[in-house]
Amino acid sequence: MEKFEKNLERQLMAMRECYKTGKTKQVSWRRSQLKGLQTFLKEKELEIFRALNLDLGKHYVESFRDEVGLLKKSLNLALKDLNKWMSSRKAKLPIIALLSYAEVVPEPLGLVLVISTWNLPLALSLDPLIGAIAAGNAVVLKPSELAPACSSLLVNFLPNYLDNEAIMVIEGGPATGEQLLEQKWDKIFFTGSAKVGRIIMSAAVEHLTPVTLELGGKCPAVLDSLSWSWDKEVALNRIIGAKYGSCAGQACISIDYLLVEKAFFSTVVELMKVLIKKMYGDSPKESHSVARIINKHHFLRLKNLLTDQMVKDSIVYGGSMDEDCLFIEPTILVDPPLQSKIMTEEIFGPLLPIITLDKIEDSIDFINSKPKPLAIYAFTNNEALRERMVSETSSGSVVFNDAIIQFAADTLPFGGIGESGIGKYHGKFSFDTFSHYKAIARRSFLTDFWFRFPPWSNYKLDLFETVYSYDYFEMLLVVLGLKRSKMRFFIN
Numbered sequence: 412m413e414k415f416e417k418n419l420e421r422q423l424m425a426m427r428e429c430y431k432t433g434k435t436k437q438v439s440w441r442r443s444q445l446k447g448l449q450t451f452l453k454e455k456e457l458e459i460f461r462a463l464n465l466d467l468g469k470h471y472v473e474s475f476r477d478e479v480g481l482l483k484k485s486l487n488l489a490l491k492d493l494n495k496w497m498s499s500r501k502a503k504l505p506i507i508a509l510l511s512y513a514e515v516v517p518e519p520l521g522l523v524l525v526i527s528t529w530n531l532p533l534a535l536s537l538d539p540l541i542g543a544i545a546a547g548n549a550v551v552l553k554p555s556e557l558a559p560a561c562s563s564l565l566v567n568f569l570p571n572y573l574d575n576e577a578i579m580v581i582e583g584g585p586a587t588g589e590q591l592l593e594q595k596w597d598k599i600f601f602t603g604s605a606k607v608g609r610i611i612m613s614a615a616v617e618h619l620t621p622v623t624l625e626l627g628g629k630c631p632a633v634l635d636s637l638s639w640s641w642d643k644e645v646a647l648n649r650i651i652g653a654k655y656g657s658c659a660g661q662a663c664i665s666i667d668y669l670l671v672e673k674a675f676f677s678t679v680v681e682l683m684k685v686l687i688k689k690m691y692g693d694s695p696k697e698s699h700s701v702a703r704i705i706n707k708h709h710f711l712r713l714k715n716l717l718t719d720q721m722v723k724d725s726i727v728y729g730g731s732m733d734e735d736c737l738f739i740e741p742t743i744l745v746d747p748p749l750q751s752k753i754m755t756e757e758i759f760g761p762l763l764p765i766i767t768l769d770k771i772e773d774s775i776d777f778i779n780s781k782p783k784p785l786a787i788y789a790f791t792n793n794e795a796l797r798e799r800m801v802s803e804t805s806s807g808s809v810v811f812n813d814a815i816i817q818f819a820a821d822t823l824p825f826g827g828i829g830e831s832g833i834g835k836y837h838g839k840f841s842f843d844t845f846s847h848y849k850a851i852a853r854r855s856f857l858t859d860f861w862f863r864f865p866p867w868s869n870y871k872l873d874l875f876e877t878v879y880s881y882d883y884f885e886m887l888l889v890v891l892g893l894k895r896s897k898m899r900f901f902i903n
Contacts, residue, residue, distance in 0.1 A: 429549060430521055430548075438497060445541065451569055455568055460474050462564045463478065478531055481819060482534055492839065497517060506883065512852070523549070526603070527552065535625075551591070552580045553580075593614070598623070599622045625826060629668060633774045636675040651687055653814035656701070659704065668758075668763065680743060709759070710732075715752075717762065719752065721750075725744040728741075743765060784806045785808070808825070874886060
C-alpha cells in the first residue's frame, strides 16, 4: 500500500506538471481527447456490451440506450459547441463606467478526480470525463470495482485512446479510493450512495476541495386518476419502463414508489399486471430484458426487504427470486408499512411499492415528509396539481407524464438537492461544473470616479447615492450644484 501511495503521488505530480504547461487548455488538445473517446466507443462497442452483460446482465439494446448512445450524443454536442463553451462572455457595465470593459472567462480547475458507480458503469464514468476534458482539466478516473468487467475494460483499453500524461484511469476497491481521497484535488466528482458521499465530503474538507455529489434517494411517482384509457396505459407503460427497465430499478432516477388514490389503485394494479407481461413476457428472466442484481450482497438486501414480516403480505404481483442468477422479477406491493425499510431506504431494485392516498393532492404532503428526492414524476392532466407540484415541493427535477427522460436532455441540468446531491452536469452544465468563471475587468487611465476617495463630504455622499441608484440625471444636478443635499451628517 505504501508503494502504491508513493507511485500515486509521483503520478499526480507529473499530471500537475503537465497541466501547468497549458497543454490541456488548448482547444486542439480538448478536441483530440474527445475524438479519442468517440473512437473508443466505436471500436470497443461490442466489448462494452459484453462487459455490461457480464456485470449486470444488461441487454445490448438497453446498454446502447442508457450508456453508449447517450455518451455518443454527449460527445457530439461537446465537439459541436466546444468553441462556444470556451468563449468569454462580455459583462455589461453601467454607463458611468466610461472607457471600461468587463468579461467572464471560463478556465479549467486543474487536476480533478472522478469516482464512478456500478449501475451505469460506462455512462457515469465517461459522461463526467467528457465535461472535465472539454473544460480543459487533467483527470483521474476511478471506475467502480463492483462492476469488474467494465472497470477492467476502462483500465485496459481507454488509455490507448487518450493522452496518458493528463488522463489516468485507476482500478481498485475502497482502499484505493481512500488513498485517492487523501490527495489534493481541484475538484472531486462522485456518483454513488449518500453514505459514501458523506465520506467524500469529509475528505474534501482537508483541502477545501469543491465537490459534485450525484447521489439519489427515493424518487416518487404520482399517478392521478386519469380518465382516458389511452392515458392510463401510456402512463403505466412509462412507469413500468422507468421502474424495471433501467438496470432493473438499480438507478438513482428510477421510480422508488408510486402514489395513487385509494379508489384508483385496483385499476392500476390490474393494468400493470397485463402491461408487465406484455413488456417482459410470462418469464421476465428468460426475456433478457430485465437486468440482474449487481451482486449477492445487494440481492440479499433486496430479499430482506421483501421477506420482512411487515412487508411480505403486501406483495400483489411477482416476488420470485433466483439467487444463483441474481435475478428478481418485477414486483408490486400495495401499502407496505411506512415504517418498514422498503419505505424508509432507497430500494434500488425491481420492487415497486404502491401507496394509496385519500386524494391525489395529499401526495404533496407525503413527498414533503421525506428527504428531497433527485426527481419527482407526476402523471396528471390537472394543471393546478402540476403548478402545486412545482411550487410546493423541492427536488432535483420534476417531470410530468413521463420518467427518466430528463437524464437524456442535454439542455437540462441533472443533479440533486439536499440529500439527493450537490451540483449538476450534462451538456454545457458538465463543462460549467469543471470550470471556474473568472471575472475580468479593464479600466482606462483617462477617466475616474474621483469622489470615491477621501477626504469625505456630504457632497460626495450625494454623488454615491445617485451613482448607486444609476440616476444619472440626479448625478448631473449634484455635480452642477443644482440640487441641494438632503443629507446633513456631521459624525466625527
